[in-house]
Amino acid sequence: MEATNQSKDVLVVGAGIAGIEASLLLAQAGRKVYLVEKSPSIGGNVIKFEEVFTNLECSTCMIAPKQQETLQAERIELLTLSQVVRVEGGLGDFKVTVKRNARWVDLEACIGCGACFDPCPVSLKNEFEEGLGERKAIYIPCAGALPNVPAIDREHCLRFTGEDKTCQACQEACVFEAIDFDQQDEELEIKVGAIVVATGYDLFDPRRSPQYGYGKVGGVYTAFEFERLFASNGPTGGEILLPNGNPPKSVAIIHCVGRKERGYCSAVCCMYALKFVHYLKSKLPTVEVAQLYTDFCIPGKSAQRFSEKVKGMGGDLIRAEVVEVAKENGNLRVKYNLPSGKAGSLEVDMVILAPAIEPRADAADLAKVFNIAQDDAGFFAEEHPEFSSVATPREGIFIVGCAQGPKNIQGSVAQSEAAVGRIISLLP
Amino acid sequence: MEEKIGVYVCECGPNIAEKVDIERVLAAVSSIEGVAVAERYKLLCSEEGKKFLKENIEKHGLTHLVVAACSPKQHELTFMNVCEEAGLNPYLFQLANIREQCAWIIEDKDEATEKAIRYVRAAISRVRYHIPLEKKEIEANPDVLVIGAGVAGIEASLLLASRARKVYLVERESSIGGKVKGFAQLFPRMESASALLEPKIKQVVENKNIELMTESEVEQLLGFFGNFVVTVRKKGGEERELNVGAVVVATGLQEFDVSGLPQYGYGKVDNVYTAGEFERMNSPDGPTQGKVLLKDGRAPRSVAIIHCVGRQEKGYCSRVCCLYSLKLAQYLKSKIPEVQVCQFYSDLCLPGKPYQRFYEETKGKGVDFIRAEKVEISEGEGGVAVNYSSESGRLEVRNFDMVILATAMEPAHGSAKLAEILNIGRGVEGFFIEEHEKLGPVSTSLEGIYIAGCAQGPKGISESIVQAEAAAGKILASLVPGRKLEPEVKVSEISEAFCIGCKTCISVCAYNAITFDELRRISVVNEVLCRGCGNCAAACPSGAARHRHFTFRQIYHELMETLR
Numbered sequence: 001m002e003a004t005n006q007s008k009d010v011l012v013v014g015a016g017i018a019g020i021e022a023s024l025l026l027a028q029a030g031r032k033v034y035l036v037e038k039s040p041s042i043g044g045n046v047i048k049f050e051e052v053f054t055n056l057e058c059s060t061c062m063i064a065p066k067q068q069e070t071l072q073a074e075r076i077e078l079l080t081l082s083q084v085v086r087v088e089g090g091l092g093d094f095k096v097t098v099k100r101n102a103r104w105v106d107l108e109a110c111i112g113c114g115a116c117f118d119p120c121p122v123s124l125k126n127e128f129e130e131g132l133g134e135r136k137a138i139y140i141p142c143a144g145a146l147p148n149v150p151a152i153d154r155e156h157c158l159r160f161t162g163e164d165k166t167c168q169a170c171q172e173a174c175v176f177e178a179i180d181f182d183q184q185d186e187e188l189e190i191k192v193g194a195i196v197v198a199t200g201y202d203l204f205d206p207r208r209s210p211q212y213g214y215g216k217v218g219g220v221y222t223a224f225e226f227e228r229l230f231a232s233n234g235p236t237g238g239e240i241l242l243p244n245g246n247p248p249k250s251v252a253i254i255h256c257v258g259r260k261e262r263g264y265c266s267a268v269c270c271m272y273a274l275k276f277v278h279y280l281k282s283k284l285p286t287v288e289v290a291q292l293y294t295d296f297c298i299p300g301k302s303a304q305r306f307s308e309k310v311k312g313m314g315g316d317l318i319r320a321e322v323v324e325v326a327k328e329n330g331n332l333r334v335k336y337n338l339p340s341g342k343a344g345s346l347e348v349d350m351v352i353l354a355p356a357i358e359p360r361a362d363a364a365d366l367a368k369v370f371n372i373a374q375d376d377a378g379f380f381a382e383e384h385p386e387f388s389s390v391a392t393p394r395e396g397i398f399i400v401g402c403a404q405g406p407k408n409i410q411g412s413v414a415q416s417e418a419a420v421g422r423i424i425s426l427l428p
Numbered sequence: 429m430e431e432k433i434g435v436y437v438c439e440c441g442p443n444i445a446e447k448v449d450i451e452r453v454l455a456a457v458s459s460i461e462g463v464a465v466a467e468r469y470k471l472l473c474s475e476e477g478k479k480f481l482k483e484n485i486e487k488h489g490l491t492h493l494v495v496a497a498c499s500p501k502q503h504e505l506t507f508m509n510v511c512e513e514a515g516l517n518p519y520l521f522q523l524a525n526i527r528e529q530c531a532w533i534i535e536d537k538d539e540a541t542e543k544a545i546r547y548v549r550a551a552i553s554r555v556r557y558h559i560p561l562e563k564k565e566i567e568a569n570p571d572v573l574v575i576g577a578g579v580a581g582i583e584a585s586l587l588l589a590s591r592a593r594k595v596y597l598v599e600r601e602s603s604i605g606g607k608v609k610g611f612a613q614l615f616p617r618m619e620s621a622s623a624l625l626e627p628k629i630k631q632v633v634e635n636k637n638i639e640l641m642t643e644s645e646v647e648q649l650l651g652f653f654g655n656f657v658v659t660v661r662k663k664g665g666e667e668r669e670l671n672v673g674a675v676v677v678a679t680g681l682q683e684f685d686v687s688g689l690p691q692y693g694y695g696k697v698d699n700v701y702t703a704g705e706f707e708r709m710n711s712p713d714g715p716t717q718g719k720v721l722l723k724d725g726r727a728p729r730s731v732a733i734i735h736c737v738g739r740q741e742k743g744y745c746s747r748v749c750c751l752y753s754l755k756l757a758q759y760l761k762s763k764i765p766e767v768q769v770c771q772f773y774s775d776l777c778l779p780g781k782p783y784q785r786f787y788e789e790t791k792g793k794g795v796d797f798i799r800a801e802k803v804e805i806s807e808g809e810g811g812v813a814v815n816y817s818s819e820s821g822r823l824e825v826r827n828f829d830m831v832i833l834a835t836a837m838e839p840a841h842g843s844a845k846l847a848e849i850l851n852i853g854r855g856v857e858g859f860f861i862e863e864h865e866k867l868g869p870v871s872t873s874l875e876g877i878y879i880a881g882c883a884q885g886p887k888g889i890s891e892s893i894v895q896a897e898a899a900a901g902k903i904l905a906s907l908v909p910g911r912k913l914e915p916e917v918k919v920s921e922i923s924e925a926f927c928i929g930c931k932t933c934i935s936v937c938a939y940n941a942i943t944f945d946e947l948r949r950i951s952v953v954n955e956v957l958c959r960g961c962g963n964c965a966a967a968c969p970s971g972a973a974r975h976r977h978f979t980f981r982q983i984y985h986e987l988m989e990t991l992r
Contacts (some may be wrong), residue, residue: 021867029905047920055865062867068501111473113443175441176471219943259784267779299747301857301885302865339799339819377781385782386614386889389622390897405781409866411891414898417870421901425587 002312006092007193008427013037013084013366016044017409018401019198020066022416028268029424033072034190035100037084041141042149043067044200046225050231050238052409053275054306060144061235065144079188081151087195087370091396092427096190102183107137110178112148116138116170122156126235130225133235138179142174143233149178159257194396194423197380198416199366201402204258204355212257213325218243219332220325220351223272230279231402240283247284248350252334253277253325255293258356264377266406270297273354274310280314285405289315290346292323294335295420320344325351358408370397390419398422432464434490435553436481438472438497440842440874447531449541451520453496456545464488465807473503478510485514491556496524496548501902516991517560519917519977546990552985558977565912566669566956568654569673572903573598575646575846578606579889580881580896581678582628587900588676589637592909596670597632598641598660600842605629606680608889610704612711612718614887615755616786641668645842649675649850652956653876654913673877673907676899677850677860681882684738684836692737692833693805695725697812698723700805700831702737710759720763727764728829733757733816734803735773738836743856746837746886753834761793770796770828772803774815780890805831837886852877852938859885870899874940875957878902918977919958922951926972931971933964 002253012019015037023033035042047051048057070076086097086249105116121138128141135141137157138150158164159181171179201225206214214220215381219242221229234240242248253273259265273291280287296317298307298402313318326331334346360366361376367374372392373381380399383391390398398419435457439445448792450468458466465488471477472495485493493516495507500523508518526544534540574581577599589595603609611621632638633717641660647667648659658670683704686694694700699722703710712718722728733753739745750773757769776797778787789796790819800816807813808827815825839858847854852872860879863871870878878899908911921935922942927950933940934951941957942964944950951973953964964973974980 025901025905030908030911052866066867071507111440111443111471113441115442261868264781264784265778295777297745297775297777297779299745299777299779299886301744301855301859304744305856370493375781376785379781384624385617386619389890391896407780410869411894413867414869414891414894417757417899417901418894418897421587421899421904424904425590425900428590428592 004054006427007094007191009034009192010196010423011084011094011096011190011192012196012198013079013405014038014044014198014200014401015042015070015078016177016198016401017046017063017066017197017410018190018200018403018416019044020063020070021413022074022196022198022400024069024073025068025417025420026423027073028353029420031075033076034096034098034192035076036077036079036084038081039141040080040085040103041145041147042070042078042080043146047142047145048231049229050274050279056275064146071147072218078147080147084366084369085187085342090394092193094192094195094396096192096195098188098190100188101154101185103149104179104183106178107147107149107282110120110149110177112140113151115173115175116150116179119169121167121169122158124282125377126155130222130226132225132228134298157229159311172356185289193427195370196365196398196400196416196419196423197372197403198383198400199360199363201357201405201406202360203374204262204358206353207349207401208261208353209258211324212254212351213327213332214353217325217327217332218350219248219349222353223276225267225275225281229240230283238283241279242350248286248287248348248408250346250348251280251290251350251352252346252348252421253289253352253354254325254334255291255292255354256356257353258358262356262358262377264406265297265423267297268297268357268406269354270405271303271306271408274298274307276352277310277313277315288348290318290348292318292334294319294321296305296334318344324421355401359403363403370394372397372399379403390415391422396426399428431462431492431556432490433462433492433494433555434484434488435463435494435496435548435552436472436484437466437468437526437548438477438495438533439468439470440497444527444531445703447534447537447540448526448544449537451544452541453548457500457552459546459899460549461618462556463552464490472497473506478506478540481507481510482514485511485516489646491520492558493521493970494548494551494555495672496544496551497523498527499510499525512544519561520555520558522551522555524557524735526546532576546992551722553989554982557981561917561976563914563917564955565914568907568913569656569671570909571595571656571670571672572674572676572907572908573672574603574644574671574676574678576678576680576840576881576883577604577632577640577642578678578680578881578892579608579625579628580680580883580892581606582632583678583893583896584676584678584900585638586628586631586635587762588896588903589635591637593637593876595638596641596660596672597638597834598644598646600643600645602643604632604642606701610707610711612707613755613758618755618758635767643857646846646849651956654907654956656876664713674857674878674903675850676878676880676896676903677846677852677883678880678896679846679883681837681886684837684838684839686737686833689738689741692734693807693812694830694833695806697805697831698730699812699829700783700833702833702835703756704835706756706832709957710756710763718899720760722829726829728767729767730770730811730828731830731832732826732828733769733771733832733834734805734811734814735834736836737773737833739889742836742838742857744836744886745777746778747779748821748886748888749834751783751786751888753832754787754795756832757795758792758793761795766781768796769794770798770826772798772800774799774801804857837882839883843883850874852879857885859883870895872900873938879895892989896900913956915956915959917958918960919955919977920953920962920973920975922953922964923974924948924950926970927951928970928972930969930971932967936963936967938963
């Protein structure tokens with residue numbers, strides 16, 4: 001290996017908690033980092049959560065200093081609204097093409113006051129809020145999002161849909177002259193020595209398992225939706241409310257949604273289901289909560305302590321199979337089979353589904369771009385599952401966090417730090 | 429030198445200007461003693477704004493700077509950099525947040541203005557007591573001590589060792605490879621453990637930058653991140669002193685001792701083995717040369733594997749027992765195809781992408797699974813009786829030739845003593861505590877000391893190796909050969925004259941940054957380790973401990989002006 005022409009810079013793809021951790025550590029090591037993020041802001045899925053298990057600390061407070069540090073780090077070049085479209089070369093000498101979409105809001109000039117939101121004539125469902133809240137065509141995903149600079153959504157902005165090519169409502173409202181319709185999409189060429197893929201996960205869409213009634217009957221929520229219903233910066237300001245505006249009196253949490261279809265245990269659902277019991281009991285002390293599960297999977301040194309604490313708050317645990325949800329007399333009827341085969345049922349007014357973690361919808365495309373393999377479940381395939389789980393067979397390309405497989409925050413952060421260890425050791 | 433405080437209020441476009449009467453703010457503070465200049469500007473964080481500030485600092489010969497603008501999270505660093513460029517010590521600066529805390533949250537302009545005036549006055553009163561702080565640089569030794577030569581310690585050593593960095597790998601046993609060396613195969617692919625491990629062991633032995641010290645234990649650790657001095661003792665006497673910059677603790681696990689739980693019949697009923705013992709029996713270099721045999725020399729026709737042995741007593745799920753129990757079933761089925769294997773479990777814990785399939789494969793080989801509680805082992809008719817409460821609550825009994833107990837994992841013996849030597853914490857479960865459960869899984873509260881593998885918590889090989897690589901990553905990123913360390917500037921200090929030696933500060937320090945000087949009978953802050961949290965300053969009963977950037981006077985005058 002010739003040391004002279006090698007680049008020691010690193011490309012990190014995905015600015016969730018794994019990508020952020022890898023970037024900060026590499027920057028600390030003195031490496032130049034290109035951090036490419038598809039969405040307009042950084043923080044990934046973790047910023048959707050109000051609290052994180054097992055110590056139930058405030059998630060935003062936990063990650064905000066890391067986000068700030070990322071934005072301020074001289075050696076980290078953050079490219080939001082960007083995607084990697086081509087990767088050539090190999091370890092020490094990758095040539096990467098990144099497509100950066102125009103934000104149409106100047107990152108330097110904007111101070112994040114939000115004066116542009118009100119005048120925008122377009123309102124639509126906010127996907128960050130899982131459709132439970134609204135946003136404008138110029139928007140930030142949620143209060144506290146970083147960078148605190150809006151982006152213009154080309155799918156809905158009247159100028160770009162062609163409905164009103166002269167609309168300049170946001171531009172008129174901005175006294176900092178930060179709105180710049182002349183910005184163009186661009187392709188950047190980047191040279192790096194190594195690549196960390198930290199593109200995260202999606203949740204299994206429960207519509208694929210119609211027995212849970214999701215999308216058909218009201219009052220059935222996914223874990224992400226429930227997180228946003230509980231979030232103090234969410235669409236209800238943190239009030240847990242049913243579609244009719246009332247707080248639920250009884251809730252069923254259904255575990256393992258999509259587990260059979262996906263063919264693996266997602267490793268975190270039991271834990272976040274327990275966290276949801278805590279959410280519910282702390283805000284609505286009289287609410288009745290039942291968890292329907294098959295096997296309680298709470299590995300690790302501190303999980304059981306957490307589980308006992310939550311179980312002490314009350315609620316039922318029902319070992320159940322073949323769970324179904326249907327509308328009945330204006331309420332939700334959850335039917336199930338006990339392990340003995342006997343049938344049982346519950347009447348509740350809210351159902352929360354704990355769906356499996358699955359690879360990003362575009363994982364196959366990314367695998368092609370990076371020329372790395374996917375495993376049977378669609379996650380990126382590692383060099384060796386036990387001895388080399390953050391490396392890929394393509395030397396110089398590393399996979400971390402849930403892009404490699406379902407795991408919790410601790411495991412994701414450890415993998416990021418591990419990838420950094422491998423990279424610095426390979427390219428000292 | 430005469431005090432010349434400059435006060436600059438940022439309009440932040442209309443954000444502050446429309447909600448706060450800036451002229452009133454300026455009028456209220458311009459006559460305060462020491463204020464040389466008080467002005468407004470449209471946007472101080474802009475390039476022109478920064479230039480304006482820099483020129484003003486130079487033009488007026490300012491000794492202190494107050495900016496009234498946004499949150500320090502937004503632009504404190506921006507303005508500190510301006511100070512530095514203008515030749516003003518950046519710690520002689522204070523930011524008053526009149527945007528997020530006044531303009532953006534108070535509807536009434538008078539009220540917002542009143543609050544802004546108090547904030548700016550407070551900043552002025554505070555800044556005059558600021559102390560110029562200087563960045564320091566400290567030499568650091570890039571070499572690393574790795575304690576424990578199992579898979580985690582080996583992996584960390586191999587990643588860390590280079591021409592510029594020596595690794596001392598200390599192992600208390602006579603050979604390296606740890607627990608994994610005793611395994612024949614590994615889940616989930618049933619690969620040969622030695623085929624994966626032996627090349628790594630060979631690399632360690634052949635690596636000139638790794639000094640392997642077997643039959644050795646760490647006796648003492650002094651110093652701090654970048655400059656540790658470690659005493660290692662070889663069995664039988666010989667003592668050595670090593671200088672290292674960081675330490676990786678990879679001391680692994682041991683099997684929970686089941687002899688304290690009489691219900692499992694271990695040691696009393698024949699043919700009851702722990703999982704560790706069964707691994708040895710199955711191993712080609714084990715006591716039976718790999719033959720699975722009963723005490724009477726026959727091969728077992730039926731084997732029960734009991735899960736979660738010790739789980740309740742330990743208070744945690746050990747994460748790998750379900751998986752290794754599946755592996756043990758595969759061992760049995762491949763050696764004795766007609767053997768009946770039955771797993772008694774309470775919850776199957778198979779977290780992660782490859783393991784459901786491993787379970788299904790194992791089940792497909794004809795392994796039975798029985799959900800059971802209250803399992804008790806006793807002498808049975810012609811074998812071992814497994815008594816249990818079935819899912820329907822009925823008490824049942826089944827007889828087997830052999831029983832294997834899937835015992836919990838616990839920290840390796842000696843962990844308590846090592847924690848004391850290294851001055852790192854252990855949780856209620858006995859494992860070393862990480863700095864932060866999620867964001868700092870391999871760091872500890874003591875900078876420069878890292879934990880990896882089962883020393884940190886129960887886990888499999890995959891996660892252990894990831895943690896070892898992570899510990900290496902943290903060290904490679906922070907201890908760069910040839911680079912000096914830049915410790916935090918805003919730290920605490922303890923006045924020798926005022927310290928009464930009560931050690932309260934030591935008990936509240938979260939970073940082990942304070943030590944007691946026995947000779948002078950006072951506490952001493954290590955500036956490299958101190959992160960400036962201020963706990964000691966708040967707790968000190970004699971006023972000896974103080975935070976350099978949050979002194980009593982600074983806070984007092986700031987508060988007085990806010991509340992006056």
